Amino acid sequence: MQDSIRLTPASYIVLGLLAQVGEATPYELKRLVAAGVGNLWSVQHAQLYSEPERLARAGYLTEHREPGGRRRKRYAITAGGRSALEAWLAAPTHELTELRDPGLLKLYFGGDPVALATAQLEAHERKLHDYRRTRATDPGDGPRGPWLTLDAGIGHEREWVRYWRRVRDAG
Amino acid sequence: MQDSIRLTPASYIVLGLLAQVGEATPYELKRLVAAGVGNLWSVQHAQLYSEPERLARAGYLTEHREPGGRRRKRYAITAGGRSALEAWLAAPTHELTELRDPGLLKLYFGGDPVALATAQLEAHERKLHDYRRTRATDPGDGPRGPWLTLDAGIGHEREWVRYWRRVRDAG
DNA sequence: ACCGTCATGTAATCGGTTACATGATTCT
């Protein structure tokens, strides 16, 4: 129950998911991440074992082993966890994303624009179609958040496609 | 000279800058990063002390202390370093950026769209003006890479502005 | 039976971040 650990984005992902689903094992968390937030902010599966432990030690989650079979650990959010999550949600942030794009980095240091653009275009177009398919099958009910961020993903993939096309065609 | 360390983006930033300027102290690297790549991919200043050491141990850089005064360490790229850099530059990548935007993450988990949009809009608009000012004063000669990535930055900030405006106005 | 992939987890490493420090300049 030792408090005061630093809460990172990964922490909030765990807290946020557990707030939604009630309780889960690390493996279930992995599935949940893959089902949505994952293309927003990826988390290695190993971290979905260590992070809940950390959060539990700090009192944000409870942990108990399943009695039979694999004796897996199930985690659930506590009141403390919920209020930490809510405090975080309530504070809008001015922080900006960095681009942090490996392709751009190569471009910066002199990588061949056309070759980079070709490779990147392919990848971004694929991802864009991916997103669009997801959105097409989205019933549109359910919470607003995931839908809005999916929209962000689409907008950004489109922008990347535009960008790399420009680079390619200028080459 | 122990070889075979893993080269990370930070490594390539150091290699790339040293390839351009010949040699530098960590502090000078810090300035160089701030002058450009920094808004593409930020690097903590402390890492500009440790990373060159690592690279030097692995034979990608040479290191020697200045004789007088502060006895700072100056680093220069070796042939091995240069060829590692070039190999990296020559291989286009299919890797995609993730969004990794703290604001989006909050949105995903139910943060208030209008509040988030307001805060984010302000920050992105500022950054956009910033980039535009930079581009306005760019002579436009010099290597292509930085100019092209600046263009990416502008395109993306514009997309973010569009996006958050939509979110705000839909709220 | 065998092979591959999914399910599930632990251990070790290490890059990157944060915190701490101190001298030199510049501004008020």
Place this chain on the structure above:
DNA sequence: AGAATCATGTAACCGATTACATGACGGT
């Protein structure tokens, strides 16, 4: 002269990634 900021560096910690492992299950 004192405050603030820039210049310059070291040390410690720890979150995140990589590597390693093993059992179950579906298909051929």
